Amino acid sequence: MDDKACWIALHLVPGVGRITFKKLVDYFGHPREVLRATLGQLTRVSGIGPKIAQEIVRFQTATEVEHELRAVERYGCHVVTQADAGYPALLKAIDDPPPVLYVKGGLGDPTVPTVAVVGSRRPATYGKVVAEQLARELSERGITVVSGLARGIDSTAHLGALKGGGETIAVLGCGLAHMYPLENRALAERISRQGAVVSEFPMATKPERLNFPLRNRIISGLSLGTVVVEAGERSGALITAQWALEQGREVLAVPGNVTAPTSRGTNRLIKMGAKLVESVEDILEELPHYALGPKQATAPRQQALGFQADSTPDEARILALLDPVEERHIDWIIERSHLPTGSVSSLLLQLELEGRVTQLPGKVFLKALR
Structure with missing residues (x-):
C-alpha cells in the first residue's frame, strides 16, 4: 500500500x-x-x-x-490526510483533528480566511434572511463560509456564499456516499463545484445521531470564528459554538426575538460574552490578522485579501525562538516566549498559515525555509 x-x-x-x-x-x-x-x-x-x-x-x-x-x-472524491500539504492548517491546529478527510471538490487556498455560519434547522424568516445576507457579504469579501449542509440556517448560509461568488465548505455527519439531507443533494453538488463537501467518516457511513457533534468540531475547527444566527436552547449550533470556544476560536451570535424559542440559545451566547453581530463588519472586526480588501461584487476571490507582510513584535519573538533544523515543542516555545499559552497557539497558527512556520506531529515546530 x-x-x-x-x-x-x-x-x-x-x-x-x-x-x-x-x-x-x-x-x-x-x-x-x-x-x-x-x-x-x-x-x-x-x-x-x-x-x-x-x-x-x-x-x-x-x-x-x-x-x-x-x-x-x-463518487468523484479524493482523500486528504494529515501528512498532506493540502490538509487545512486551521483544522490541524485543534487538539483532535481528523486523521483523514474525504473531500468532494477543492479545499481552496489555505491562506483564505474561513468563517462558520450555523443555526437552527427550523429558523424564522428573520434568521434565514440574516444568514443569507451575512454569508453573501462574507463571500463577496473573499471569505470562505463553512457550515453543515443541514436544513435551515446551514443550507441558507451555503446558498448565500454561492450567491456572493466565493467558496463554501459543507461538513457532513455521514460518508460522502450518503449526501444528507436528501433534499440538499443538488446544493451539495453546487458546493462541490464552488468549494468542497467534506467528511471525516468513511464513504459508506450513514447519518447517525452520534456523528453530528463530531462533525460540528470540524466546522468550528476549519474556521477562524463561528457565527450562530438562530439557535434554540438545545440546538446543535450551540455544540459548534462550544467546540469553537474549546479550540480558541471566536464565537459570535446574532441577537433574536426574545419571545422566540429559536433565539434563546443565541441570546444566551451573547449574555455569556459572544460577540454581538448586527452586520458583516462586526465579523470582520474579529479577523484582525487579515488585510481584507473592499467589497468587490464582480471578482471577490481574486481581489479579496492577502496576509499582512510585516511581523508584529510577538510574531518576531516567536520566530526568533524557532530554528529551521532543530525542532521546538510548543511547551518550550511558551516557556521561553513569556507569552500566554493561547497567544502562542494563535501566533503559531498564523505563522503556519503564512508559510513561515512548519508544524510537525506532536505540536513540534520548525522555522520554514523561505
Whole structure:
C-alpha cells in the first residue's frame, strides 16, 4: 500500500477512533509502521488491548481499503490526510483533528480566511434572511463560509456564499456516499463545484445521531470564528459554538426575538460574552490578522485579501525562538516566549498559515525555509 492507503487503512480499522489513531501514530511514527507491527508490539502501546491489536493485524491483508478507494473514485472524491500539504492548517491546529478527510471538490487556498455560519434547522424568516445576507457579504469579501449542509440556517448560509461568488465548505455527519439531507443533494453538488463537501467518516457511513457533534468540531475547527444566527436552547449550533470556544476560536451570535424559542440559545451566547453581530463588519472586526480588501461584487476571490507582510513584535519573538533544523515543542516555545499559552497557539497558527512556520506531529515546530 502507498502512504495514503496506509492512512485510510488505519482509519478503517474497527475500534480505531481519532484518539487511538493519534496514539498509535505517535508511538510508531507512521500508519505504515502501525500496520506492519506484530500483535505483541501493538499491545505494548498504552490503551491498546488485544481486540484492537488483532483488528490491526487483520488489516495487513484486508481488502476493505481497495473497496474504499474504489468508492472514493466512483463518487468523484479524493482523500486528504494529515501528512498532506493540502490538509487545512486551521483544522490541524485543534487538539483532535481528523486523521483523514474525504473531500468532494477543492479545499481552496489555505491562506483564505474561513468563517462558520450555523443555526437552527427550523429558523424564522428573520434568521434565514440574516444568514443569507451575512454569508453573501462574507463571500463577496473573499471569505470562505463553512457550515453543515443541514436544513435551515446551514443550507441558507451555503446558498448565500454561492450567491456572493466565493467558496463554501459543507461538513457532513455521514460518508460522502450518503449526501444528507436528501433534499440538499443538488446544493451539495453546487458546493462541490464552488468549494468542497467534506467528511471525516468513511464513504459508506450513514447519518447517525452520534456523528453530528463530531462533525460540528470540524466546522468550528476549519474556521477562524463561528457565527450562530438562530439557535434554540438545545440546538446543535450551540455544540459548534462550544467546540469553537474549546479550540480558541471566536464565537459570535446574532441577537433574536426574545419571545422566540429559536433565539434563546443565541441570546444566551451573547449574555455569556459572544460577540454581538448586527452586520458583516462586526465579523470582520474579529479577523484582525487579515488585510481584507473592499467589497468587490464582480471578482471577490481574486481581489479579496492577502496576509499582512510585516511581523508584529510577538510574531518576531516567536520566530526568533524557532530554528529551521532543530525542532521546538510548543511547551518550550511558551516557556521561553513569556507569552500566554493561547497567544502562542494563535501566533503559531498564523505563522503556519503564512508559510513561515512548519508544524510537525506532536505540536513540534520548525522555522520554514523561505
